[in-house]
Amino acid sequence: MTSLTENAIEILRENDRGSYTVPTKGLYPFQWNWDSCLTSLGQRHFDEARAWTEIDTLFAHQWPCGMVPHIVFHKHDDGYFPGPDVWATNRPVPTSGITQPAVAGFALRRLYDLASDKAAAETRVRVLLPKVAAWHRWFYATRDPAGTGLVAILHPWEAGRDNSIDWDTPFDRVPTDGISPYTRRDTQHADPAHRPTKEQYDRYLWLVEHFRGLGWDTTKLHDASPFQVVDPGFNAILIRASADLADLAEGLGETALAAENRAFAARGLAAMEGLWSDAHGQYLCRDRVTGALIDSASIGGLLAAFCAIPSARAQAIAATIDAHGTRFRVASHPPSDPRFDAKRYWRGPVWLVVNYMIADGLARAGAQEAADKITASSLDLIRTSGFAEYYDPMTGEPLGGGRFTWTAAMVLEFLSMEA
Numbered sequence: 001m002t003s004l005t006e007n008a009i010e011i012l013r014e015n016d017r018g019s020y021t022v023p024t025k026g027l028y029p030f031q032w033n034w035d036s037c038l039t040s041l042g043q044r045h046f047d048e049a050r051a052w053t054e055i056d057t058l059f060a061h062q063w064p065c066g067m068v069p070h071i072v073f074h075k076h077d078d079g080y081f082p083g084p085d086v087w088a089t090n091r092p093v094p095t096s097g098i099t100q101p102a103v104a105g106f107a108l109r110r111l112y113d114l115a116s117d118k119a120a121a122e123t124r125v126r127v128l129l130p131k132v133a134a135w136h137r138w139f140y141a142t143r144d145p146a147g148t149g150l151v152a153i154l155h156p157w158e159a160g161r162d163n164s165i166d167w168d169t170p171f172d173r174v175p176t177d178g179i180s181p182y183t184r185r186d187t188q189h190a191d192p193a194h195r196p197t198k199e200q201y202d203r204y205l206w207l208v209e210h211f212r213g214l215g216w217d218t219t220k221l222h223d224a225s226p227f228q229v230v231d232p233g234f235n236a237i238l239i240r241a242s243a244d245l246a247d248l249a250e251g252l253g254e255t256a257l258a259a260e261n262r263a264f265a266a267r268g269l270a271a272m273e274g275l276w277s278d279a280h281g282q283y284l285c286r287d288r289v290t291g292a293l294i295d296s297a298s299i300g301g302l303l304a305a306f307c308a309i310p311s312a313r314a315q316a317i318a319a320t321i322d323a324h325g326t327r328f329r330v331a332s333h334p335p336s337d338p339r340f341d342a343k344r345y346w347r348g349p350v351w352l353v354v355n356y357m358i359a360d361g362l363a364r365a366g367a368q369e370a371a372d373k374i375t376a377s378s379l380d381l382i383r384t385s386g387f388a389e390y391y392d393p394m395t396g397e398p399l400g401g402g403r404f405t406w407t408a409a410m411v412l413e414f415l416s417m418e419a
């Protein structure tokens with residue numbers, strides 16, 4: 001076992017709270033939705049049963065409407081803001097009231113396909129399958145009310161790319177008046193210069209308070225939100241998860257679930273084409289309120305490669321990544337854009353989870369060389385800078401939280417691909 005593998009396993013064990021894993025102690029002391037699903041992919045390398053439990057725990061807190069919240073506040077912890085009292089979602093175990101990228105369907109399939117104990121895996125999948133399907137159904141019903149084939153996010157935290165340049169223009173519409181006074185906690189754990197700004201936090205909170213005022217009725221939020229963005233990365237994850245869930249369901253004889261998810265994926269894929277930009281050589285976000293494409297060539301439009309886009313599009317995305325010209329790939333924003341910031345969260349830094357999904361998608365589309373370059377660069381980064389939350393794409397400087405769970409999980413996945 002290499003020391004990289006040993007370190008990764010040590011971090012995953014250190015952040016394990018029994019039935020769920022925290023992203024990192026201090027900064028993120030609860031269970032996060034897409035963190036957990038990606039974490040399970042690392043856990044499978046040394047404890048398959050534990051990997052399934054990570055996802056089981058998340059879905060134990062699914063809302064009756066089908067939504068799976070972005071945070072489950074299992075235990076009280078003062079070190080994080082906004083905590084359960086701000087969300088006030090009135091759930092038996094407190095949760096946030098928004099969601100996150102739908103990685104679960106992809107994770108389920110990967111855990112099942114690669115399981116050494118197939119019988120145990122089948123038992124777990126049969127329980128989780130209808131729950132993940134209910135989440136997908138919820139997405140298309142509440143976040144695509146006009147039936148366009150693509151869903152909208154209503155809060156930047158839903159995309160997981162909190163302060164991406166993608167949100168700057170639509171965020172202008174989000175007011176800040178009337179929000180309750182608050183004290184940030186994140187800036188006590190990480191360098192404020194590497195985190196979102198106060199102006200962004202004010203808007204994050206305005207949206208939370210606005211949705212709370214609607215009683216967290218998830219059928220009302222979409223139309224009532226001044227922030228509705230169709231993000232290609234977010235949709236690609238949901239499309240891929242729907243296709244993976246369809247395959248799984250088919251293999252298990254769940255034909256209705258298979259057909260339903262096959263249809264979600266097909267409609268989504270067809271609609272993705274409307275987000276393509278020849279000028280940028282990648283997909284772009286669409287502001288659903290104005291109808292306009294957002295002129296921001298962020299990593300969200302490269303992450304689109306995670307679903308089955310045409311291979312010419314995948315090749316163009318590979319060329320766009322090459323053109324970034326950074327020492328480490330993949331920068332979350334191109335350095336040629338004056339708004340690029342090498343150290344500020346999602347405005348430039350490299351994130352291993354996104355690298356993993358882009359590499360996986362490019363390999364599936366036949367762009368193996370481009371995928372290999374991302375895998376090699378990701379491992380190079382870890383060997384240079386350790387297991388951080390994110391990294392400066394120019395220097396490799398580790399940024400944000402340390403001993404980060406999903407980074408460790410992705411290292412185990414990358415090492416298995418390299419082998």
Ligand code: DGY
Pocket residue numbers: 070081082157162186
């Ligand atoms: C945070 O608090 O920084 C998170 O990204 C919200 O999920």
